[in-house]
Amino acid sequence: MTITLDETHESEHEFARSSGLTGLTTGTLAAIRAAKPGYDVARGKRFLAFRERIATHLLRHRAIVANGYTAWFRQGTQNAAQLRDFIVQFSVFSNLFLIAQLHKMINADTLAGMRASKEILANEIGVTLRPGARAAAAPGRPAGDPGFIAAEGTVQGGTFRFEAAHFEWLLHAAEQVGLGFNELGRRRFGSRATLFFCDELTRLYGGEDYEVSQAASYAVENWAAAGFWKELIEGFRRYNEAHRMQIPLGFFIWHDRLEAQHAAHTQEELEDYYFHAPLDEDAFIRCGNEMLDGVAAFWDGLDAQRHVLAG
Ligand SMILES: [Fe+2]
Numbered sequence: 001m002t003i004t005l006d007e008t009h010e011s012e013h014e015f016a017r018s019s020g021l022t023g024l025t026t027g028t029l030a031a032i033r034a035a036k037p038g039y040d041v042a043r044g045k046r047f048l049a050f051r052e053r054i055a056t057h058l059l060r061h062r063a064i065v066a067n068g069y070t071a072w073f074r075q076g077t078q079n080a081a082q083l084r085d086f087i088v089q090f091s092v093f094s095n096l097f098l099i100a101q102l103h104k105m106i107n108a109d110t111l112a113g114m115r116a117s118k119e120i121l122a123n124e125i126g127v128t129l130r131p132g133a134r135a136a137a138a139p140g141r142p143a144g145d146p147g148f149i150a151a152e153g154t155v156q157g158g159t160f161r162f163e164a165a166h167f168e169w170l171l172h173a174a175e176q177v178g179l180g181f182n183e184l185g186r187r188r189f190g191s192r193a194t195l196f197f198c199d200e201l202t203r204l205y206g207g208e209d210y211e212v213s214q215a216a217s218y219a220v221e222n223w224a225a226a227g228f229w230k231e232l233i234e235g236f237r238r239y240n241e242a243h244r245m246q247i248p249l250g251f252f253i254w255h256d257r258l259e260a261q262h263a264a265h266t267q268e269e270l271e272d273y274y275f276h277a278p279l280d281e282d283a284f285i286r287c288g289n290e291m292l293d294g295v296a297a298f299w300d301g302l303d304a305q306r307h308v309l310a311g
Contacts, residue, residue, distance in 0.1 A: 023048055028271045038275045047274050050281050054270075058288045063295040064223055069303040070231040076238020080177060081309040083239065087174045088183060089302055092190035094170055096198035098124055103206025104213060122155040126165035129153035151257040169251035173236075176247040193301020200294030204287060211280060214273055215287035218266065223295050225263035229256035 012029040016022045021029060021044045028047075031039040059065075072078075073086065098121065105117035123129060129150045162168065167185060174184055183189065190198065204216035233252045240247055273279070 020045060021048065023051070025268050025271055027268065028275065031275070038277075043275065047271065050274065050279075051270075053281065053285060054288075057285050058219065058292070059222055061219075061289060061292040061296070063292040063299065064226045067226075067228055067231075067299055069299040069306070070228045070235075072303070072306070073235040074231040074238075076235045076242060078235070078239060078306065079309065082306045084174075084177050084179055085305050085309060086302060087170070087177065087179060088189050089191060089194045089298075089305075091167070091170050091174065091184040092187065092194050093198060093298065094167055095185040096187065096190070096195075097201060100198070100201035100206040103202055104217075107206065107208050107210070107213060109210045119155050122158075122160075124166050126162055126168075127155040127158045127160045128164050129155060130158045151254055152261055166251060166254075169248075169254070172248045173251060176245060191301045191305065193297050193304070197294045197298035197301075200291060200297075204291045204294070211283060212287045215284040216291040218270060218284075219288035219291040220295070221262065221266050221269075223292060224255075225259045225266065229259060 012026045012033075015033055016024060016029050019032075019041050021032070021041065024032075024044055024047070028039070028044065032041060032044050078086070101117060101121045101124065105114055105121055108114035108117055130153045171181060171184065174180075187195065187198075201216075201220075204212055205220055207213045207216065229252055233249055233256060236247055236249050236252065239245065
């Protein structure tokens with residue numbers, strides 16, 4: 001008899017209910033049933049309790065649930081100086097993120113981890129992802145237009161194109177508001193708040209201690225999936241409309257698409273991590289919060305500056 005995928009899911013569901021493990025992903029449930037090393041019912045229950053702690057003491061951080069800056073940005077009422085400041089600070093973050101990502105890659109504790117970090121780094125600097133869902137190329141769009149570059153897949157076998165570097169997408173937007181290459185991306189253009197955030201990324205997300213970097217990664221991923229990309233896109237759309245401009249939004253739209261499908265995997269990743277090695281739960285929550293404090297500092301810096309530039 002062949003067991004279909006649906007039947008498998010049904011039986012995992014039944015198993016989860018009878019063992020008090022509802023909420024675990026099917027992969028983890030199957031591993032517990034198969035008594036894989038590290039997987040058992042007691043640990044499953046401890047994980048569910050840990051997830052509750054994370055929900056309460058990490059994922060409710062104001063950087064995730066109450067971003068006043070992006071809520072304001074979304075309205076599209078910013079003046080040109082405020083919009084330029086946003087693009088400059090974001091370009092600094094975008095570039096200095098490469099340093100944090102490189103540290104993360106170097107400090108990986110497995111080859112698979114190193115490759116996962118390398119994927120992100122290579123993609124950032126211009127290696128397109130494949131295969132995955134590649135939207136049909138619209139005629140007349142330049143090569144490297146994020147509007148038709150896949151937001152899922154792998155860099156393995158992907159093509160490098162200068163134009164596909166995320167920084168270059170942001171440069172296109174910057175040029176529309178009168179900013180040149182020489183006003184973007186470098187450390188010297190970052191505000192104190194932006195640099196604090198970027199340095200925290202290198203220290204925590206790119207940290208040598210694997211547990212610290214895992215906690216920071218988890219925090220950053222949940223922040224990135226929390227919807228701020230959509231608020232930025234909405235703000236740009238409204239700004240474009242109000243000023244009859246055509247600032248290209250590819251940079252923001254692409255990242256939003258990427259996060260939307262990445263969000264689905266964060267729980268699986270956390271479970272994988274939790275069941276594979278003993279974990280200091282307190283340290284995980286503390287480091288995650290430290291990372292989110294850095295994120296909040298970045299948005300707070302932008303928020304303070306937009307008040308300065310309001311007049
Ligand atoms: Fe990016």
